[in-house]
Amino acid sequence: MTTTTTELTGGGAAPDAAPLPARRNRGGGGGLGSYILIRFLLIFPTVFILVTTVFVLMRSTGDPITAALGGRLTGDQLAERVHAAGYDRPILVQYWEYLTGIFTGDFGTTISDNRPVTEVLTTFGSATLELSLYALLVAFVLGIPLGRLAAYFRDKWPDAVLRVLAILSYATPVFFMGLLFKLIFSIWLDWLPVAGRASTGAEIQLSTMDGGTGLYTIDALILGDPEVLRDVLQHAVLPALTLGLLTAGVFLRLVRTNVIGTLGMGYVEAARSRGVPERRLLRKHAYRPALIPIVTVMGLQIALLLSGAVLTETTFEWKGLGFQLVEYLQARDFVAVQGIVVMLAVIVAVTNFLVDILAAFIDPRVRY
Amino acid sequence: MATVADPTVPVAPPVTRGGWRRLPVIHQLRQSVGLQRAMLVAGLALCGLFVLVAIFAPLLAPYEFNQLRDPSGSFGAQQAPSSEHWLGTTVGGYDVLSRVIWGTRTALFVIVVAVLMSIVLGVLLGLVSGYFGGWLDRLLVVVCDAIYAFPSLLLAIVVAIVISGGESSLVGGVMAAAISITVIYVPQYFRVVRAEVVRIKAEAFVESARVIGMGHWRIMTRHVFRNSTRTLPLILTLNASEAILTLAALGFLGFGIEPTAAAEWGYDLQKALSDVTSGIWWTSIFPGLAIVLVVLGPTLVGESLNDLADPRLRTRRRAADVPLGVAEVTVVPGGTLGAPGGLSGIEDVREGEKWGQR
Numbered sequence: 001m002t003t004t005t006t007e008l009t010g011g012g013a014a015p016d017a018a019p020l021p022a023r024r025n026r027g028g029g030g031g032l033g034s035y036i037l038i039r040f041l042l043i044f045p046t047v048f049i050l051v052t053t054v055f056v057l058m059r060s061t062g063d064p065i066t067a068a069l070g071g072r073l074t075g076d077q078l079a080e081r082v083h084a085a086g087y088d089r090p091i092l093v094q095y096w097e098y099l100t101g102i103f104t105g106d107f108g109t110t111i112s113d114n115r116p117v118t119e120v121l122t123t124f125g126s127a128t129l130e131l132s133l134y135a136l137l138v139a140f141v142l143g144i145p146l147g148r149l150a151a152y153f154r155d156k157w158p159d160a161v162l163r164v165l166a167i168l169s170y171a172t173p174v175f176f177m178g179l180l181f182k183l184i185f186s187i188w189l190d191w192l193p194v195a196g197r198a199s200t201g202a203e204i205q206l207s208t209m210d211g212g213t214g215l216y217t218i219d220a221l222i223l224g225d226p227e228v229l230r231d232v233l234q235h236a237v238l239p240a241l242t243l244g245l246l247t248a249g250v251f252l253r254l255v256r257t258n259v260i261g262t263l264g265m266g267y268v269e270a271a272r273s274r275g276v277p278e279r280r281l282l283r284k285h286a287y288r289p290a291l292i293p294i295v296t297v298m299g300l301q302i303a304l305l306l307s308g309a310v311l312t313e314t315t316f317e318w319k320g321l322g323f324q325l326v327e328y329l330q331a332r333d334f335v336a337v338q339g340i341v342v343m344l345a346v347i348v349a350v351t352n353f354l355v356d357i358l359a360a361f362i363d364p365r366v367r368y
Numbered sequence: 369m370a371t372v373a374d375p376t377v378p379v380a381p382p383v384t385r386g387g388w389r390r391l392p393v394i395h396q397l398r399q400s401v402g403l404q405r406a407m408l409v410a411g412l413a414l415c416g417l418f419v420l421v422a423i424f425a426p427l428l429a430p431y432e433f434n435q436l437r438d439p440s441g442s443f444g445a446q447q448a449p450s451s452e453h454w455l456g457t458t459v460g461g462y463d464v465l466s467r468v469i470w471g472t473r474t475a476l477f478v479i480v481v482a483v484l485m486s487i488v489l490g491v492l493l494g495l496v497s498g499y500f501g502g503w504l505d506r507l508l509v510v511v512c513d514a515i516y517a518f519p520s521l522l523l524a525i526v527v528a529i530v531i532s533g534g535e536s537s538l539v540g541g542v543m544a545a546a547i548s549i550t551v552i553y554v555p556q557y558f559r560v561v562r563a564e565v566v567r568i569k570a571e572a573f574v575e576s577a578r579v580i581g582m583g584h585w586r587i588m589t590r591h592v593f594r595n596s597t598r599t600l601p602l603i604l605t606l607n608a609s610e611a612i613l614t615l616a617a618l619g620f621l622g623f624g625i626e627p628t629a630a631a632e633w634g635y636d637l638q639k640a641l642s643d644v645t646s647g648i649w650w651t652s653i654f655p656g657l658a659i660v661l662v663v664l665g666p667t668l669v670g671e672s673l674n675d676l677a678d679p680r681l682r683t684r685r686r687a688a689d690v691p692l693g694v695a696e697v698t699v700v701p702g703g704t705l706g707a708p709g710g711l712s713g714i715e716d717v718r719e720g721e722k723w724g725q726r
Contacts, residue, residue: 049514057530160403167407167671171663173613175620175637176656179644187647194645260681300517307521311617315641325525326621334529341522352517 032360039356043349048099050345054338055098063087064111064334107343110336112328117339120324126214127197127320131243131312132305134236138244139251144291146248147255151290152282154260162252169249174308178242178315185238193235195317202231243312247301251294258290295362299355303348393601393669396676404672404682411668418662422472430454431463433470433631449650456650459639460627464650468658470631474542475612475662481546482553482611483604489550490557491600495588497558498565509562512555524548524614528623541625541632545615552614553607560603564596602677605670609663616659633659 061067065082082088086097101108107117150162169177186194193199197216198206205228206219213219217236220229262268263286271285272278310322317323321340328336393412400408421428430453436443447457455464497505515523528544568574569592577587619625619634627635633655640652675681 045510046514046517049511050518053515054526057526061530155402163403163671167664167667168660171609171667172660173616173620173634173637173656173663175617176652176659179637179641179652179656182644183647183649183652187644257678257681303517303519307519310519310521311620314621329525329529330622337525337529341526344522345518348518 035360036357039353039360043353046349047346050349051099051102051342052095054342054345055095058334058338059091059094061334064338067332067334102342102346107339108335110328110333110339112331112333112336117336117343120336120340121321121343123214124319124321124324127216127318128306128309128313128322130215130217130236131239131309131318131320134240135243135247135305135308135312138240139247142244143248143251144255144294147252148259148282148287150252150256151259151263151286154256159256163256166249166252169245174242174246174311175315177245178238178312181238181242182315192237197235197318198228198232199235202228206232239312239316239318242315243305243308246308247305250301250304254294254297255290258293259286262286262290292359292362295355296359298359299352302351302355306344306348393673396673400672400676404675407668408672411665411670411672414661414665415669418472418665419476421469422476425469425473429466429469431466433462433467434628435463435466436461455654458636458651459643462627464636464654467627467631467636468633468654471633471636471655471658472662474538474625474630474632475615477542478545478549478615479608479611481542482549483607485546485550486553486557486607487600487604490554491561491593493554494558494561495565495593495596498562499569499584499588499592501566505562508558512558515551516555516559520548520552520610521614521617523551524618525621525623527551528618538625538629541615541619541623541630544623545611545618548618549607549611549614553603553610556603556607557600560599561596564599565592568592568595599677602670602673605666605673608666609670612659612663 058064063082063085065085065087066078079088086094098108105118107121109116110120146162150159153159172180182194185192197203202220205223205225206216209219209223213222216232217229220232223229259282263281265286268281268285271281276285306322309320310325312318313320313322314326321344325337325340328340393408397405397408397412431438443453443457443461443463447453449456453463453465455468457463458467493508497508524545525548527548531540531544531547574587574591577591582590615632616634616637619632619636620638622638625632625635636655637652637659640648640655643649643651
């Protein structure tokens with residue numbers, strides 16, 4: 001590996017990666033273009049496989065109407081409802097209808113409250129988005145500097161402490177972490193609200209305002225009421241910390257590993273032999289290339305974040321998609337569950353695509 | 369297939385010179401120093417403790433997990449810790465300590481079932497797919513990649529609906545969690561085993577075996593499989609901890625096992641959610657801590673193994689202690705994890721992407 005390549009690409013997660021002619025593709029040449037195209041086309045089989053898997057699995061238990069209303073209706077009424085919804089037709093016909101529906105943006109209609117699933121998304125999606133953004137912020141602010149610190153003090157006590165904390169953040173289930181925070185900060189210390197996205201007064205103000213984005217922080221800023229803003233932010237602290245710490249642990253690990261990796265690279269060694277001080281080596285030479293892999297794994301972090309969001313929202317009654325999903329689960333409304341799951345699959349696939357493209361712009365090695 | 373249920377003693381490797389010292393984990397235990405050794409030892413100790421508690425649960429627990437009263441009367445709900453109930457009672461009137469102890473059994477069941485199923489399926493698919501290649505291989509790779517990138521909890525929810533239809537018996541609940549974990553982890557075993565198989569397939573000794581007329585199955589099991597197991601212990605530890613987290617998460621979301629069927633910590637935490645608001649801490653802290661400790665065991669082992677497998681991260685003894693300090697770089701078939709060029713498979717899984725996913 002030549003020094004130029006190394007400096008360009010860093011010594012990230014794949015020390016064994018074959019040295020690529022990194023400069024050739026700079027400026028979005030043909031390599032990047034075809035990469036984007038192939039990567040884009042890959043979305044379709046991914047979504048198709050997931051949709052099919054979920055469809056087959058959910059249908060193997062019987063039709064959703066019987067599942068939701070089974071105990072409450074007589075056999076005839078049930079059969080009528082099943083017939084009206086078309087669930088007595090051949091499974092392949094239903095499957096085809098479902099697939100074409102998804103392509104036109106129709107993810108089905110919930111049984112329990114008779115709403116299109118897309119409407120559920122637009123109503124509750126913003127809350128989940130807000131929570132995820134806060135969590136990412138926490139993860140970046142905590143994970144990256146601490147990972148750097150751990151690498152700097154490698155194998156000394158600060159490193160040991162940080163690593164144990166990172167492992168703990170993984171080993172603690174999100175909802176238990178949330179419960180602990182609630183207990184400590186809301187009940188015992190009484191610093192922060194127990195649950196929800198805002199207190200009742202603020203919630204009413206925010207939901208009745210015109211042109212609201214659904215992101216309460218932004219809405220509160222538009223509203224220009226400092227009290228409402230304070231209220232919204234106070235409500236966000238604990239959920240954001242809960243979900244953010246999970247990802248922060250992952251980032252810490254990743255940054256630590258990569259900084260240690262780049263610190264051992266030839267060009268850092270060379271700088272060291274020229275007498276560059278250790279601190280400067282870390283700051284100027286090893287740190288920045290080590291951040292690249294963070295971008296490349298962000299795609300998979302989104303899946304992690306979404307899973308975590310479902311649990312965090314349930315813990316804090318944060319009325320987002322995850323919270324709603326659990327409500328539908330408890331109502332045995334499997335059309336809604338299937339719709340939300342499939343829709344999230346599409347969102348994850350598309351976000352993954354965008355992140356991969358971003359990563360390809362930054363790091364030439366990830367291109368095909 | 370040489371798989372062992374106990375997460376701490378993962379896969380029997382081919383016996384080579386050096387005997388038991390070359391066994392995974394034991395080998396690493398001898399190799400490690402400092403923090404890495406501390407983590408490994410602590411992790412193994414936690415795993416051991418967990419298994420012991422699960423085995424001796426009937427002796428350790430003061431009451432049954434579904435016991436509501438004793439001869440002196442009903443336990444009462446949400447009783448604070450006392451001499452009768454060391455850790456208090458839950459909102460449903462169960463003894464917290466007993467449910468924490470009995471919960472280890474449910475957890476162990478899930479780990480064993482999930483790990484066995486994932487290993488068998490994932491390794492088998494990886495072997496066949498990598499060895500034969502062709503369209504099946506390509507199809508499996510795409511399917512596994514699709515599942516790999518999907519939020520695992522959502523998949524687990526769907527699988528749980530299918531398996532138990534939302535009903536929660538012991539077997540149904542355990543199988544729901546175990547099968548969901550299997551679905552999520554098969555792609556991971558598949559990926560690393562396949563990558564190894566593709567690499568090993570090109571080696572001369574496989575060629576030779578084919579030349580002397582060995583059958584595909586025999587080559588696959590004797591030559592390829594045994595040499596492609598070195599990354600398995602790592603994934604296994606992840607797999608085990610993830611199994612518990614998924615079981616607990618499903619329980620927390622209301623897909624748990626009914627309290628009369630078995631003790632399950634996720635269910636207890638769900639019920640404790642409203643207790644917290646009224647300042648009742650003992651119903652949530654203890655089951656939660658139990659989950660943390662059980663997850664911590666395999667996670668610490670895995671973290672330590674990961675470090676030891678990566679020459680960049682491995683803390684070496686001082687030069688004086690070990691001559692040259694490079695003895696780990698070897699090409700013994702099925703040998704140490706430190707072999708050159710063999711890290712990519714581990715990095716794929718360990719380097720954070722999937723780490724912590726639940």
